[in-house]
Amino acid sequence: MNHTTPATRATFSVPSIIAIVAAIGSFMNGATLGLILAVVAIFFGIIGVVLSLSPAKRGGIISTFGIGAGLIGIVAAVIKAAMYLFG
Incomplete structure (x- = not known):
């Protein structure tokens, strides 16, 4: 017997979506x-x-982008704080 299982589409993980939304929010x-x-x-x-x-999961590139944007967001937050304190 040949049993075939239906193909399931890979879905984005919730943490990858949270990562990108939080990264964008960090700049705003x-x-x-x-x-x-x-x-x-x-x-x-x-x-x-x-x-x-x-x-079964997607979102590796989005998560990696979220990490990179988060690192840039930390630098931006430090610059914003420095401008507030010294400017």
Whole structure:
């Protein structure tokens, strides 16, 4: 007997979506909230990358982008804080 299973589409993981949304949000807010969102983006980006190793999940590139944008968001938050304090 030849049993075939229906093909399932790979879906984006929730952490990868959270990572990209938090990374974008980190640029749209002030220093404190931007820093918090950047850290959230990095945290969930790492989880998203790990989950994307499963063939049933997608989002590895989005998670990696979330990590990179989170790192840039940390730098932007530090610059925003410095401008607020010294400017």
